[in-house]
Amino acid sequence: MKAIILHAHGGPELFRIEDRPKPEIKPGHVLIRVAASSVNPVDFKIRQGLIPIGPELPGILHGDMSGTVEEVGEGVEGFTEGDEVYGCIGGFKDLPGVLADYALADARLLARKPTNLSMIEAAALPLVTITAWNALMDRAQVSEGQRVLVHAAAGGVGHIALQIAKAAGAEVHVTASSEEKIALGRELGADVGINYKEATVEEYVAAHTNGEGYDVVFDTVGTTRLDDSFQAAKIGGTVVSIAARSTHDLTHVHVRALTLHVVFMLLPLARNIGREHHGAILRQATQLVEAGKLRPHLHTEVFPFERVGDAHALLESGGTFGKIVLSNS
Amino acid sequence: MKAIILHAHGGPELFRIEDRPKPEIKPGHVLIRVAASSVNPVDFKIRQGLIPIGPELPGILHGDMSGTVEEVGEGVEGFTEGDEVYGCIGGFKDLPGVLADYALADARLLARKPTNLSMIEAAALPLVTITAWNALMDRAQVSEGQRVLVHAAAGGVGHIALQIAKAAGAEVHVTASSEEKIALGRELGADVGINYKEATVEEYVAAHTNGEGYDVVFDTVGTTRLDDSFQAAKIGGTVVSIAARSTHDLTHVHVRALTLHVVFMLLPLARNIGREHHGAILRQATQLVEAGKLRPHLHTEVFPFERVGDAHALLESGGTFGKIVLSNS
Numbered sequence: 154m155k156a157i158i159l160h161a162h163g164g165p166e167l168f169r170i171e172d173r174p175k176p177e178i179k180p181g182h183v184l185i186r187v188a189a190s191s192v193n194p195v196d197f198k199i200r201q202g203l204i205p206i207g208p209e210l211p212g213i214l215h216g217d218m219s220g221t222v223e224e225v226g227e228g229v230e231g232f233t234e235g236d237e238v239y240g241c242i243g244g245f246k247d248l249p250g251v252l253a254d255y256a257l258a259d260a261r262l263l264a265r266k267p268t269n270l271s272m273i274e275a276a277a278l279p280l281v282t283i284t285a286w287n288a289l290m291d292r293a294q295v296s297e298g299q300r301v302l303v304h305a306a307a308g309g310v311g312h313i314a315l316q317i318a319k320a321a322g323a324e325v326h327v328t329a330s331s332e333e334k335i336a337l338g339r340e341l342g343a344d345v346g347i348n349y350k351e352a353t354v355e356e357y358v359a360a361h362t363n364g365e366g367y368d369v370v371f372d373t374v375g376t377t378r379l380d381d382s383f384q385a386a387k388i389g390g391t392v393v394s395i396a397a398r399s400t401h402d403l404t405h406v407h408v409r410a411l412t413l414h415v416v417f418m419l420l421p422l423a424r425n426i427g428r429e430h431h432g433a434i435l436r437q438a439t440q441l442v443e444a445g446k447l448r449p450h451l452h453t454e455v456f457p458f459e460r461v462g463d464a465h466a467l468l469e470s471g472g473t474f475g476k477i478v479l480s481n482s
Numbered sequence: 483m484k485a486i487i488l489h490a491h492g493g494p495e496l497f498r499i500e501d502r503p504k505p506e507i508k509p510g511h512v513l514i515r516v517a518a519s520s521v522n523p524v525d526f527k528i529r530q531g532l533i534p535i536g537p538e539l540p541g542i543l544h545g546d547m548s549g550t551v552e553e554v555g556e557g558v559e560g561f562t563e564g565d566e567v568y569g570c571i572g573g574f575k576d577l578p579g580v581l582a583d584y585a586l587a588d589a590r591l592l593a594r595k596p597t598n599l600s601m602i603e604a605a606a607l608p609l610v611t612i613t614a615w616n617a618l619m620d621r622a623q624v625s626e627g628q629r630v631l632v633h634a635a636a637g638g639v640g641h642i643a644l645q646i647a648k649a650a651g652a653e654v655h656v657t658a659s660s661e662e663k664i665a666l667g668r669e670l671g672a673d674v675g676i677n678y679k680e681a682t683v684e685e686y687v688a689a690h691t692n693g694e695g696y697d698v699v700f701d702t703v704g705t706t707r708l709d710d711s712f713q714a715a716k717i718g719g720t721v722v723s724i725a726a727r728s729t730h731d732l733t734h735v736h737v738r739a740l741t742l743h744v745v746f747m748l749l750p751l752a753r754n755i756g757r758e759h760h761g762a763i764l765r766q767a768t769q770l771v772e773a774g775k776l777r778p779h780l781h782t783e784v785f786p787f788e789r790v791g792d793a794h795a796l797l798e799s800g801g802t803f804g805k806i807v808l809s810n811s
């Protein structure tokens with residue numbers, strides 16, 4: 154089968170198209186004919202060698218995929234040949250990635266793809282949806298009537314998170330760096346959009362929460378945005394971060410008696426613990442999508458697998474938004 | 483009435499005995515004939531002017547007290563004249579402290595003192611018990627069978643926390659800096675005592691948790707002990723701190739996907755929110771004490787109110803352990 158192989162950590166030009174054997178079915182797994190994948194920041198950080206959670210090289214990258222079940226392994230229930238599925242299934246540690254014609258997936262990581270999404274659209278969802286669900290539903294336990302602030306309204310995780318918070322009944326405020334990104338956040342359901350380049354945390358907390366602060370703040374960015382999050386939370390409030398590998402003054406955390414949750418979505422893949430929860434989240438996401446409450450926002454250009462390097466370069470440039478999807482065509 | 487007045491922030495010699503009018507009863511309050519108080523680190527930090535949450539000066543310090551109800555205000559239920567009570571009732575912001583013959587207390591902050599404790603013993607409990615309860619029961623929600631690490635086994639909060647965790651059914655490990663302090667922790671119920679001067683975090687996590695780490699770590703110390711706590715928690719575990727006004731590398735929090743709760747016990751006093759919960763905690767503490775599951779460990783010398791400066795100096799010296807109690811005799 155065709156596979157996109159990374160031979161060494163480095164730039165986006167290091168991917169090579171090669172021929173590899175089709176994976177063999179295993180108990181608990183399904184073999185999938187891969188239709189599409191999407192790019193997440195973790196993918197280019199793994200490619201660069203910045204974070205030590207990638208597969209051994211030479212190896213296949215990327216976790217997000219949609220595709221069709223071709224073969225079902227022993228002991229797998231709930232999937233049959235021909236099912237259209239999606240999930241974030243590999244590209245980390247000893248799990249091969251999905252940039253190939255076929256991928257072998259632990260069935261616990263999968264769900265049927267929403268019927269009202271194409272393969273291209275579905276491939277945009279798994280990693281960001283599971284991340285946002287971990288953060289807002291599992292950890293912060295967002296509930297009806299809470300005031301939730303989501304940073305980076307147009308980001309991969311941010312634009313899904315704001316819809317999940319909205320579906321949970323929260324009043325959702327979002328931040329972004331441009332009117333265009335804020336407009337996307339509002340279109341996806343955010344009640345209030347804040348241009349963080351034009352207001353300090355004190356100013357927007359005063360303007361939009363009567364100075365009380367937010368019940369829940371979701372930091373999808375890290376570094377100074379995590380500091381902002383500590384400052385934007387109400388007394389006794391909750392901050393969730395997906396990017397906390399850095400040093401922070403916790404004074405605001407102390408005087409507000411906050412709870413900080415850090416989400417590391419890949420742990421169940423890397424350590425083989427709690428994988429069934431990923432499948433369960435995607436089954437709920439499928440329901441939300443089919444009910445019209447959740448949808449991915451895609452970058453206008455879809456890249457073929459062969460141009461994964463260009464897709465990485467585009468995401469790394471930071472000059473675009475909307476999930477970048479790769480099609481195995 | 484006699485009152486101990488602090489006129490200016492500074493050393494322990496700045497307290498003065500003066501005559502002040504007895505407080506007048508108010509709705510929702512009870513007037514208490516004060517029997518005893520205890521010293522907490524927050525008291526000397528307020529005296530020094532290090533943390534800006536003390537009463538206006540000249541003013542009366544200290545929150546912890548035991549005493550006898552002398553008069554019951556309008557609308558107060560559950561207390562009558564002659565009741566022996568305890569609580570942490572003032573010494574912060576606009577709430578006068580308890581170093582006087584009489585103190586006026588918001589009835590929501592009080593509970594009847596345990597019948598099997600003297601006034602001296604009961605006065606040692608409120609602040610540290612509410613703090614430990616906030617941390618372990620309200621926030622970390624310690625449950626049966628969890629492995630809990632409590633730092634500073636012989637500290638004011640630590641020695642109460644380990645008993646509360648034990649009463650909740652946890653396996654309790656404690657750290658301390660000497661064999662004498664560890665012996666106290668073991669005597670109070672700790673399953674494992676660790677001399678943190680003789681083992682690194684990796685070493686004691688390997689030795690006592692098979693390298694997995696703790697479900698819950700309670701940092702009662704702050705600074706480097708909070709860093710140790712991040713490192714000692716298991717993947718997906720919980721760290722609770724009562725001392726986080728400092729700067730920390732959160733990498734361990736990220737890679738372990740931890741939850742950090744910061745407890746600021748005085749918020750309900752300073753902001754008049756959730757005060758009834760303090761009374762509720764103390765009612766549960768009274769039950770634990772009467773059931774023989776919780777007891778304060780006292781320093782051998784009890785000081786009269788007039789010698790509060792000496793009591794502060796002793797606690798600040800750090801050379802002793804056991805709660806230091808002041809008697810209004």
